Amino acid sequence: NTDQQSLYQRYDFPVGVAIEPPHTTEPIVQTQFNSITPSNRFKPEFIHPQEKTFYWHHADLLVDYALANEKRLHAHTLIWHEQLPIWMENFQGSKSDWEAMMKHHISTIVKRYKGKVQAWDVINEAFLEDGTLRPNIWLKNIGSSYIEKAFQYAHEADPEALLFYNDFNLSFRPTKRKAVLDLMTNLKLRGVPIHGIGMQSHISTIFPSDQDFISTMEKITQAGFKLHISELDISVNSISKEKFELTDEMLQRQAQRYRFIFNNYQRIEKQYQHGITIWGVSDGESWIPNYFGREDYPLLFDEFFNPKPAYCGLIK
Numbered sequence: 132n133t134d135q136q137s138l139y140q141r142y143d144f145p146v147g148v149a150i151e152p153p154h155t156t157e158p159i160v161q162t163q164f165n166s167i168t169p170s171n172r173f174k175p176e177f178i179h180p181q182e183k184t185f186y187w188h189h190a191d192l193l194v195d196y197a198l199a200n201e202k203r204l205h206a207h208t209l210i211w212h213e214q215l216p217i218w219m220e221n222f223q224g225s226k227s228d229w230e231a232m233m234k235h236h237i238s239t240i241v242k243r244y245k246g247k248v249q250a251w252d253v254i255n256e257a258f259l260e261d262g263t264l265r266p267n268i269w270l271k272n273i274g275s276s277y278i279e280k281a282f283q284y285a286h287e288a289d290p291e292a293l294l295f296y297n298d299f300n301l302s303f304r305p306t307k308r309k310a311v312l313d314l315m316t317n318l319k320l321r322g323v324p325i326h327g328i329g330m331q332s333h334i335s336t337i338f339p340s341d342q343d344f345i346s347t348m349e350k351i352t353q354a355g356f357k358l359h360i361s362e363l364d365i366s367v368n369s370i371s372k373e374k375f376e377l378t379d380e381m382l383q384r385q386a387q388r389y390r391f392i393f394n395n396y397q398r399i400e401k402q403y404q405h406g407i408t409i410w411g412v413s414d415g416e417s418w419i420p421n422y423f424g425r426e427d428y429p430l431l432f433d434e435f436f437n438p439k440p441a442y443c444g445l446i447k
């Protein structure tokens with residue numbers, strides 16, 4: 132019975148979830164999680180649709196919800212190559228015009244929520260799988276310094292906020308992981324305000340190996356960064372586009388994996404624990420089936436918001 136038990140009370144670190152307004156899932160969010168991340172509403176295409184217009188309504192609702200319910204809000208994401216408004220993709224100007232535009236974007240948003248949003252994904256997915264910087268509009272128009280500048284602008288706008296670099300596949304792409312850690316360590320040594328690294332963890336029941344997952348967590352904390360398991364979902368079907376029957380064995384394996392990750396995260400030294408954020412409440416709202424065009428059941432609750440073995444394993 133999820134009414135009486137609470138996931139976040141079961142663990143010593145923040146347990147978060149990605150949500151969208153309107154809060155269809157509010158009762159579960161309310162009782163089970165103490166951190167929220169808007170899955171879309173802080174992304175540039177939603178929050179900054181025109182050069183001179185910000186759209187605050189949904190972001191405000193989420194921030195108000197977090198404040199009223201004593202949830203931490205970890206916002207996602209200031210600078211990314213996807214979900215950009217058209218005006219931003221087509222922006223014309225010199226390097227300094229681009230810097231000014233990026234600064235305006237970051238400062239306006241971060242200042243509005245100063246003291247209300249505790250943490251930001253400042254940069255999302257800046258590296259390719261081969262460890263080179265992703266050729267996006269920011270790299271093209273500003274150069275590689277866009278990364279440190281974005282952190283600086285965010286820090287100036289809210290010196291108290293925790294600032295994160297967030298990326299995927301870090302646990303099974305050693306070259307990419309090394310490139311991310313090298314750059315972040317370097318920037319930090321030069322005084323750039325970077326507090327943590329988010330391991331997006333869109334993984335499956337079999338991939339990556341437990342060992343790779345754990346050693347990546349260790350490498351990040353050993354480099355002195357707070358670790359956010361930032362977008363956790365565990366596929367039971369990592370490739371097939373065919374329909375299949377969801378078996379109890381699949382659900383048990385998924386449950387074991389969730390437990391393995393939470394148990395190992397629990398062992399991390401407190402100062403490096405930022406929390407674990409699960410990328411959605413129920414299987415019915417997961418991004419995976421839509422985005423990858425395959426059947427899947429990666430979250431803790433089924434489409435009717437009933438707890439799955441994965442939830443039961445975590446609350447035990």
Ligand code: XIL
Nearest residue numbers: 170171207208255299331362418422
């Ligand atoms: C996804 C959202 O969950 C979807 O609703 C949206 O259509 C696409 O983006 N990596 C990220 C997230 O950093 O922002 C993505 O979220 C999932 C992959």
